[in-house]
Amino acid sequence: MDLNPSFLGIALRSLLAIDLWLSKKLGVCAGESSSWGSVRPLMKLLEISGHGIPWLLGTLYCLSRSDSWAGREVLMNLLFSLLLDLLLVALIKGLVRRRRPAHNQMDMFFTLSVDKYSFPSGHATRAALVSRFILNHLVLAIPLRVLVVLWAFILGLSRVMLGRHNVTDVAFGFFLGYMQYSIVDYCWLSPHNAPVLFVLWNQQ
Numbered sequence: 744m745d746l747n748p749s750f751l752g753i754a755l756r757s758l759l760a761i762d763l764w765l766s767k768k769l770g771v772c773a774g775e776s777s778s779w780g781s782v783r784p785l786m787k788l789l790e791i792s793g794h795g796i797p798w799l800l801g802t803l804y805c806l807s808r809s810d811s812w813a814g815r816e817v818l819m820n821l822l823f824s825l826l827l828d829l830l831l832v833a834l835i836k837g838l839v840r841r842r843r844p845a846h847n848q849m850d851m852f853f854t855l856s857v858d859k860y861s862f863p864s865g866h867a868t869r870a871a872l873v874s875r876f877i878l879n880h881l882v883l884a885i886p887l888r889v890l891v892v893l894w895a896f897i898l899g900l901s902r903v904m905l906g907r908h909n910v911t912d913v914a915f916g917f918f919l920g921y922m923q924y925s926i927v928d929y930c931w932l933s934p935h936n937a938p939v940l941f942v943l944w945n946q947q
């Protein structure tokens with residue numbers, strides 16, 4: 744037993760305790776009988792809106808229908824972002840191995856084996872990544888831009904309300920997704936730096 748815990752140790756343990764307490768308090772849709780159990784179906788709909796499968800399939804579909812080079816370039820980078828996100832989240836979940844909150848019901852739509860772990864929230868990383876991507880690459884009117892940010896925020900909140908995650912899983916997920924966009928922006932794929940990808944796609 745550590746009889747002389749460092750200041751950092753105490754701070755981390757306190758943060759963890761606050762995290763668990765707050766996450767339990769906010770998990771108001773964790774079950775049908777929870778205090779906000781009646782809005783659980785709505786939260787599960789939100790869950791699907793941030794799931795990897797609809798985003799991957801939607802991007803592939805749009806890519807197959809796109810008839811402009813500019814559109815194809817953006818969609819190719821969105822596909823790359825989504826795959827990078829899945830990889831990084833799976834890697835961190837596998838390394839950290841933090842269990843989902845005890846009050847979570849494991850009734851999620853299509854999960855991978857690492858999804859039994861909760862840190863970081865894959866929905867939160869995707870929400871931050873995709874919304875930053877959309878805001879930077881689609882010309883949208885202000886109300887739609889606000890809607891995109893709101894969607895990301897509510898999706899993150901819904902993860903805690905559903906009992907899927909602790910608050911820190913979602914907070915770190917937002918941070919990671921935000922940073923992932925910076926990586927994607929830095930490594931932006933174009934017909935100049937990745938001609939093979941674009942030629943291959945063009946031949947399909």
Ligand SMILES: CC(C)=CCC/C(C)=C/COP(=O)(O)O
Pocket residue numbers: 794795796799829851852853854855858860861863864865866867902907
């Ligand atoms: C199978 C594919 C393509 C994606 C898995 C998406 C998923 C289930 C992520 C887990 O999200 P949370 O960590 O927020 O619970």
